Amino acid sequence: MIVVALVLLAACMLPFVVSNYRTFQFTLALVYAIALLGLNMLTGYNGQISLGHGAFYAIGAYTAAILMDQYGVPYWATIPAAAVVCLIAGFLFGLPALRLEGLYLALATFALAVSLPALLKYHHLEQWTGGVQGIVLLKPDAPFGLPLNPDQWLYFFTLAITVLMFVLAWNILRGRMGHAMVAIRDQHIAAEAMGIHTAMVKSMTFGISAMYTGIAGALGAIAIQFVAPDSFNIFVSIMLLVGVVIGGLASISGAIYGALFIQFVPNIADAISKAAPWAIFGIFLLGFVYVMPMGIAGAVRMAVARLTRKAQNQAAKP
Amino acid sequence: MKMKYVSIAALLAAALASPTALAQKTIKIGNTNPYSGPASAYGTIGKTIGAYWKMVNEKGGINGRMVEWISYDDGYSPPKTVEMARRLVEQDQVLLIFQSLGTPPNSAIHKYMNAKKVPHLFVATGATKWNDPKSYPWTMGWQPNYQTEGRIYAEHILKNNPKAKIGVLYQNDDYGKDYLKGFKDGLGDKVSMIVKEVSYEVADPTVDSQMVQLQASGADTFFNITTPKFAAQAIRKAYDSGWKPTHYLNNVSASIGSVLKPAGLEKAVGLISTQYIKDPLDEQWKNDASVNEWKAFMGKYYPDGNLADASNIYGYTVAQTMHQVLKQAGNDLSRANIMKQAANLKNFRPETLLPGIRINTSATDFAPIESEQLIRFDGKEWKRFGAILGK
Numbered sequence: 001m002i003v004v005a006l007v008l009l010a011a012c013m014l015p016f017v018v019s020n021y022r023t024f025q026f027t028l029a030l031v032y033a034i035a036l037l038g039l040n041m042l043t044g045y046n047g048q049i050s051l052g053h054g055a056f057y058a059i060g061a062y063t064a065a066i067l068m069d070q071y072g073v074p075y076w077a078t079i080p081a082a083a084v085v086c087l088i089a090g091f092l093f094g095l096p097a098l099r100l101e102g103l104y105l106a107l108a109t110f111a112l113a114v115s116l117p118a119l120l121k122y123h124h125l126e127q128w129t130g131g132v133q134g135i136v137l138l139k140p141d142a143p144f145g146l147p148l149n150p151d152q153w154l155y156f157f158t159l160a161i162t163v164l165m166f167v168l169a170w171n172i173l174r175g176r177m178g179h180a181m182v183a184i185r186d187q188h189i190a191a192e193a194m195g196i197h198t199a200m201v202k203s204m205t206f207g208i209s210a211m212y213t214g215i216a217g218a219l220g221a222i223a224i225q226f227v228a229p230d231s232f233n234i235f236v237s238i239m240l241l242v243g244v245v246i247g248g249l250a251s252i253s254g255a256i257y258g259a260l261f262i263q264f265v266p267n268i269a270d271a272i273s274k275a276a277p278w279a280i281f282g283i284f285l286l287g288f289v290y291v292m293p294m295g296i297a298g299a300v301r302m303a304v305a306r307l308t309r310k311a312q313n314q315a316a317k318p
Numbered sequence: 319m320k321m322k323y324v325s326i327a328a329l330l331a332a333a334l335a336s337p338t339a340l341a342q343k344t345i346k347i348g349n350t351n352p353y354s355g356p357a358s359a360y361g362t363i364g365k366t367i368g369a370y371w372k373m374v375n376e377k378g379g380i381n382g383r384m385v386e387w388i389s390y391d392d393g394y395s396p397p398k399t400v401e402m403a404r405r406l407v408e409q410d411q412v413l414l415i416f417q418s419l420g421t422p423p424n425s426a427i428h429k430y431m432n433a434k435k436v437p438h439l440f441v442a443t444g445a446t447k448w449n450d451p452k453s454y455p456w457t458m459g460w461q462p463n464y465q466t467e468g469r470i471y472a473e474h475i476l477k478n479n480p481k482a483k484i485g486v487l488y489q490n491d492d493y494g495k496d497y498l499k500g501f502k503d504g505l506g507d508k509v510s511m512i513v514k515e516v517s518y519e520v521a522d523p524t525v526d527s528q529m530v531q532l533q534a535s536g537a538d539t540f541f542n543i544t545t546p547k548f549a550a551q552a553i554r555k556a557y558d559s560g561w562k563p564t565h566y567l568n569n570v571s572a573s574i575g576s577v578l579k580p581a582g583l584e585k586a587v588g589l590i591s592t593q594y595i596k597d598p599l600d601e602q603w604k605n606d607a608s609v610n611e612w613k614a615f616m617g618k619y620y621p622d623g624n625l626a627d628a629s630n631i632y633g634y635t636v637a638q639t640m641h642q643v644l645k646q647a648g649n650d651l652s653r654a655n656i657m658k659q660a661a662n663l664k665n666f667r668p669e670t671l672l673p674g675i676r677i678n679t680s681a682t683d684f685a686p687i688e689s690e691q692l693i694r695f696d697g698k699e700w701k702r703f704g705a706i707l708g709k
Contacts, residue, residue, distance in 0.1 A: 025401065087623065121520060132493075133425060134396065136426075224400050228396050231395060231397050311685065
């Protein structure tokens with residue numbers, strides 16, 4: 001509890017000590033954290049692999065962008081809209097797709113992510129999506145005359161939603177739904193025998209997971225101020241999966257570590273080598289996977305456990 | 319300890335100082351390029367330009383100042399471009415951003431650069447929208463834009479075959495429509511010469527059915543506005559179906575290696591396209607001073623670079639243009655003056671441009687290169703013919 005409070009305090013101080021550009025980067029990291037949390041529910045807790053969450057990220061982003069651009073909806077109102085759209089889209093996609101197990105589901109979601117950019121360019125949708133040109137958005141100013149610049153305001157706005165989404169996830173995961181998810185992952189036959197409606201829980205998980213990713217997409221679009229089909233290629237989906245695994249499967253805090261990883265490590269890799277940035281990124285990835293096989297969250301948990309054990313032993317000795 | 323604080327304070331003060339004050343000692347030029355991702359083949363442009371500044375610095379810089387080239391990878395992904403552009407402007411405090419590559423990445427930062435009033439110069443895309451000094455006074459393109467090129471083909475058709483019946487195939491996006499608009503503007507009141515126009519989507523597997531429609535329309539002239547993969551298909555189909563029209567191919571797909579070879583060189587004979595930079599593989603430039611100068615530059619400063627890759631001579635040529643603007647700016651390295659000088663290029667000629675092509679800009683004309691020369695494929699290589707067309 002104290003740790004969480006300290007982290008929150010540090011997060012609130014952050015935009016006042018770093019530059020606007022860094023604040024913007026941390027805003028993006030928060031956005032990724034929400035998306036990773038959603039994917040982690042699906043992959044980490046429910047054991048379903050999705051290679052297509054970039055598609056829900058894009059749907060969320062486009063929902064926000066189209067509402068702002070075409071219908072003049074204020075930016076904050078687009079977040080719940082994106083959430084609803086993605087919840088429904090995810091649930092509907094989940095219904096048939098969940099008859100597919102493991103790798104087959106991964107392929108089905110992959111197909112979704114691959115086809116979406118082409119769909120966004122489709123000329124009958126162009127009047128809304130802007131085609132390849134995409135949509136340019138305006139940056140929101142701080143409301144109520146708060147003494148914050150747009151970057152700082154957007155950071156706090158994103159932070160507030162992130163906290164809300166994390167609390168919500170924490171509640172879902174330790175409740176009935178969360179236990180059902182984990183039971184299905186570990187022993188789906190036993191879970192069914194216990195009376196869990198497997199298909200329903202799986203579809204619901206898919207829907208909630210898509211909703212989280214969609215909210216992240218909407219926030220991302222507002223922060224970047226631009227959406228275009230090229231922003232949402234298959235790589236987004238793969239990076240999200242990388243973030244989940246690196247951060248730590250089936251861990252809420254893992255989403256934050258994973259988000260920091262996918263936001264900052266590619267930049268570090270680019271700074272090390274222009275010629276082969278992705279080779280450097282690959283080395284980082286291999287390093288993390290070997291050193292921390294349970295993800296960063298797993299490594300932190302083990303370190304804490306070892307320290308407290310040591311402390312207890314010491315206390316028990318005399 | 320105290321010293322440390324003092325130096326940190328000094329650093330902070332330096333970081334907060336106005337960018338132009340910093341720029342007095344070195345000239346910081348920012349750039350984004352796709353060193354990774356789907357368009358990474360273009361990344362070599364950024365490397366060539368980096369090598370160019372290295373050469374400039376070794377020769378004493380520009381008006382005694384060294385150039386600092388800061389180029390980041392954006393992987394052709396617009397969100398990454400936004401992040402990197404902000405890093406360049408806000409953190410690295412560059413004087414300007416030069417040659418950021420790709421239409422979607424540049425669209426993503428278009429508003430930002432103009433809101434920040436940072437020069438966004440000679441962007442590496444052929445879209446026409448970069449020439450809009452009224453709404454976007456801080457952004458400027460460089461290469462002949464798609465509309466300019468479309469007009470050049472129209473000009474040639476009107477002159478050589480005023481009775482032509484034209485069929486057009488175009489990619490259904492802003493790039494394809496840009497070309498088509500220029501082409502129609504060029505035809506003017508003769509626009510009815512176009513007997514059929516059909517489009518395709520990037521996601522389409524082939525353009526075969528479109529080609530059949532065009533052939534059936536009775537057109538005898540074909541304007542082919544397609545990207546490399548589709549261009550190769552269209553060239554093959556136009557030949558195999560026995561249509562064999564007078565075939566104009568947009569410059570985007572004029573690569574022998576990636577388009578004409580896959581289509582079949584014998585099927586590409588007679589194709590007409592345009593060029594504005596000297597092709598280093600062309601035999602006639604074997605003893606050309608500027609091309610040899612470029613080759614020597616590549617050997618010394620960018621030995622890994624491929625001499626057959628047109629992107630490398632392109633990078634060298636566009637860097638000379640930037641060099642000229644900075645030379646003209648003299649000691650007034652304010653952002654306003656940089657834009658003023660960029661809009662004040664008069665008959666400037668990097669010698670690696672085709673003979674007769676000159677760069678002209680003004681406060682109302684943000685399109686540096688507006689002329690090209692037609693080329694015809696003879697089965698082995700492109701051969702230039704006719705006069706320089708355009709403005």
